[in-house]
Amino acid sequence: MLKFFVTSDTNAETGVAEARQKLMSEEFYKFINNNDYGESVACLAIIFMCRSPELDFKRRLRFSKKDKILFFDIMLDYYKFVNFTQEQRISELCEQLLSEIPFVVKKYRFENFNSDKLMSNLINWFEMNNLIARNE
Numbered sequence: 001m002l003k004f005f006v007t008s009d010t011n012a013e014t015g016v017a018e019a020r021q022k023l024m025s026e027e028f029y030k031f032i033n034n035n036d037y038g039e040s041v042a043c044l045a046i047i048f049m050c051r052s053p054e055l056d057f058k059r060r061l062r063f064s065k066k067d068k069i070l071f072f073d074i075m076l077d078y079y080k081f082v083n084f085t086q087e088q089r090i091s092e093l094c095e096q097l098l099s100e101i102p103f104v105v106k107k108y109r110f111e112n113f114n115s116d117k118l119m120s121n122l123i124n125w126f127e128m129n130n131l132i133a134r135n136e
Helices: 016-023 026-033 078-083 086-108 115-128
Strands: 003-010 043-050 061-064 069-075
Touching: 003 016, 003 026, 016 043, 016 086, 026 115, 043 086, 061 086, 069 086, 078 086, 086 115
Parallel strands: 003 043, 043 069
Antiparallel strands: 061 069
16 A cells, blocks of 8 residues: 655745645545555655745655655745645645656656556545646
8 A cells, every 4th residue: 555645845934834734634645545556656755845945945856665665845936835825825736746746656667556546546536625626
């Protein structure tokens, strides 16, 4: 089973931490983690990074083969998040997850990881909870 984990490293004025807490409820984790996505990745750890640009934070991306942990940052635009409403922040976090996860997973070409199933589950959760509106 996959352990899906999302946290944040942000400036308080961006509101990212509060938006992430609303988005990543206990029910969300139960929904995502109660599925089998394959054996290549045991843990997917994602950090929303939204820091003042003057701090010059760089994106981290790492896969531990021994522990099967894929760890990466999603870099967010500080100025956009400072000016977003809480609803906009939540929606943008969802969209960032949906765009960044496939990009990072493809880079590693895992033999046994069903990223399509994970993405489908994320989309379903976000839509069921009115966090995004998909027009596909």
